[in-house]
Amino acid sequence: MTGREFIRKVKALGKDRGLPVRLDTSRGKGSHQTYFGSVFTVVRNPKVELKTGTFHAMCATRRRAQRSLRFIMERFEYAVALTPADEGGFVVTCRDLPQLITQGESVADALAAAADAMDEVFATYMLAKLDFPHPSKQRRDEHRVAPPPEAVAKAALYVAMRESGISNVQLARQLGVHEKEVRRLLDPHYASKLPRIAQAVALLGKRLVIGLDAA
Template sequence: MYDYAIRFERDDTPGLAVFCRDLPQFHSYGDDEQHALSEAVDGIETTLSIYVDERRAIPAASAPEAGERVVHLPAVTVAKIALWNAMMDRDMRKADLCRLLGVHQAQGDRLVDFLHTSKMEQLEAALSALGKRLAISVEAA
């Protein structure tokens, strides 16, 4: 659902530029494909922060097209996306989430901060408060 497809483009400079159809604000760069893939996760998480700052729902990933590579986000990031989108469905602000969970503003802010690592237990509790349950599956690589 949130495994975003990216594409590489070469230009006159060494390395690869990286783009994502589903996240038009996302732009990244890598020295080679492996470096570009590792940088893509950080770039996507930074882009997701823009959606939070603009109070917009985060789009689901579309199926990859020919020539695209798929970026698998960390489980914590996917849980934060689910939490943020559940908040957007209810027109909730971060302050509303803090009141609902009975936590301080800074603690609630970190739950939807894609550049901060949160504990899965905290994200599960927040999702549960919004009537959601986190389900994780394991697939072959």
């Protein structure tokens, strides 16, 4: 299989599975960086024969990335119920997070309010050093909601640290920073940068994945 044939095969597979495929030819003469969803490889010369293992490894990596994404979303997405209010609009509650009670005038407004409320519930759990409950299976009349990406990232770091048993001081030492920097990464009300949180998560043997799903 030549590089060109490889690219055509990846494009066909992406079309069949509904995954975006993109070529980046800015890497230099003859070099094509091929993106298959969130996975990519570099085809140095489209005319040269490629090992069949390259294609299979790319597909295997894509499957692992999808499993990681599902794990992250399942871990920090919760089902919420929208109950019509007598005055109009909806009251929002969550079986797994009983502290989450909010409202909205429309379905979209109610779900947006649920995400905002979930952000604060996540902060409460983290500050109180509580374990996040495992999300229950979504019922037919429920909607799955997650807080903003920054809250998910901090929650992922919080959970990873609790599971590994590592302290703030130990993680700070691995990051080469003062302990207060780790406290800021865990502070739900401090605006930390996602790459920094991802670095801390990686040191704990995990991978931070932020996904984009259809609404």
